[in-house]
Amino acid sequence: MVMGRALQFVFFFTSGAMGVAACGSSNGDGREGGKGGSDNPKYGSIHIATAKVSGGAADPGHWADADFIDQSSSGPRKRCETSVEGACTVRVCSSSEIPADGGQPKRVHAGIIRIRSAALPSSIELMPNASASYSEAHGREQLWSGGEEIQISADGNPDSVPAFNKTLNAPSLFTLLTPNWSASEDGPTLDRSKDLDLSWLLAGTASGTMSVNLWSAPAGDRALDVTCTYPASDGKAKIPASVLGILPAGRGGLGAAILEKRVVAVSDWEITLLLDARGARANGSSSGGRATFK
Numbered sequence: 001m002v003m004g005r006a007l008q009f010v011f012f013f014t015s016g017a018m019g020v021a022a023c024g025s026s027n028g029d030g031r032e033g034g035k036g037g038s039d040n041p042k043y044g045s046i047h048i049a050t051a052k053v054s055g056g057a058a059d060p061g062h063w064a065d066a067d068f069i070d071q072s073s074s075g076p077r078k079r080c081e082t083s084v085e086g087a088c089t090v091r092v093c094s095s096s097e098i099p100a101d102g103g104q105p106k107r108v109h110a111g112i113i114r115i116r117s118a119a120l121p122s123s124i125e126l127m128p129n130a131s132a133s134y135s136e137a138h139g140r141e142q143l144w145s146g147g148e149e150i151q152i153s154a155d156g157n158p159d160s161v162p163a164f165n166k167t168l169n170a171p172s173l174f175t176l177l178t179p180n181w182s183a184s185e186d187g188p189t190l191d192r193s194k195d196l197d198l199s200w201l202l203a204g205t206a207s208g209t210m211s212v213n214l215w216s217a218p219a220g221d222r223a224l225d226v227t228c229t230y231p232a233s234d235g236k237a238k239i240p241a242s243v244l245g246i247l248p249a250g251r252g253g254l255g256a257a258i259l260e261k262r263v264v265a266v267s268d269w270e271i272t273l274l275l276d277a278r279g280a281r282a283n284g285s286s287s288g289g290r291a292t293f294k
Contacts, residue, residue: 040270044068044161046126046152048115049257050143051278051286052173052203063138066113066126068161068269071105088228088243094221107132111155111163117143117170144277146172146204146232146258152273164266171208171258171277172232175201176287179254187254187290190214192244199236200256200279206233208258208277214244216252216293224248232258247293255288 050062080093109128116123120141126134144150148170156163177199181188190196198212210232215225226246230237260275279287 040268041072042070042269043271044110044269045272045274046113047274047276048143048150048152049276049278050173052142052280061138061140062124062143063136064115064124064126065136066110066134068108068110068132068271069105070108070160073106085243085246086228086240087230087237088226088239090226090243090246091224093223108160109134109157110161111157113152113154116151116153118148119143142173144170144173144204144275146170146202146277147207150275161269161271162267164264164271166262166264166273168260168262168273168275169207171260171275172206173203173277174210174232174258174279174287175203176256176279176281177201180282186251186292189292189294190244190254192247192249192293193241194244195241196239196244197236198230198238198256200232201235202232206231208232208260208275210234210237211257211259212237212239213255213257213288214239214247214252214291214293216247217250219248244293249293252291252293253289254291257287 044067046064046066048062048064080091082092083090109132111128113126113134114123115126120143124137124139126137128134149167150170151165151167153165154161154163178197179188179190198210200210210230212228212230213225214227215223224247226239226243228237228239228243256279258277258279262273264271264273281287
């Protein structure tokens with residue numbers, strides 16, 4: 001996936017927030033009732049991100065993509081086990097339950113997806129191709145600052161995902177004040193025996209949830225990550241050493257974003273809508289990337 005410089009650390013969500021598509025979503029997390037649940041074999045996601053970094057290496061920009069999977073006729077999907085430690089969720093995922101050849105899940109589509117923001121003269125459109133995949137849409141425009149209404153609609157597909165139309169309030173863009181570190185290939189070294197203090201400054205109306213994701217490099221078929229969430233309006237938080245100590249020593253990563261997430265039930269489908277406000281560090285670079293845990 002090729003993206004603009006404003007979105008350099010998208011891999012944060014491959015292990016963290018966007019894990020909802022692979023492992024299901026937790027109850028009580030922006031859910032709109034219905035049949036949906038973490039074991040629903042029909043699930044999808046629409047992910048929309050925007051960022052603005054002033055005076056640094058990144059430019060204003062946005063990107064959006066979507067994916068829908070019907071696994072009702074195949075084996076179990078990738079399994080994740082979760083536990084809660086205060087404001088943090090620890091997630092351990094194993095690839096051992098991904099179906100073998102012949103039991104692969106079926107990718108489907110929901111027709112044309114349209115994303116509308118007052119910042120754009122026309123909607124962003126995600127178009128499915130012949131294999132039911134969506135190509136990423138991206139541009140240089142900043143889609144929101146915080147609190148604006150973002151409309152997401154899909155034309156629907158009579159053979160799979162029905163049409164839907166939802167409106168979410170945009171999460172706040174922000175500057176991550178602490179921790180702050182100089183740009184380097186390996187990122188900061190974090191001491192797992194000490195609490196990690198966080199602070200941030202909002203760019204717009206306070207909206208959404210600050211989500212801080214820490215992850216370790218995969219070991220075999222096992223991947224571990226920790227996601228800690230706080231109201232964006234708090235402006236500061238602390239990740240205790242007892243949580244950091246769950247992560248193994250070695251290479252990993254850290255990322256911060258303010259999110260607005262809604263899980264909607266559309267007929268027998270469970271669809272995660274995720275608005276993702278990317279921040280900058282005080283030195284102007286992206287608020288996430290590699291880290292080393294000691």
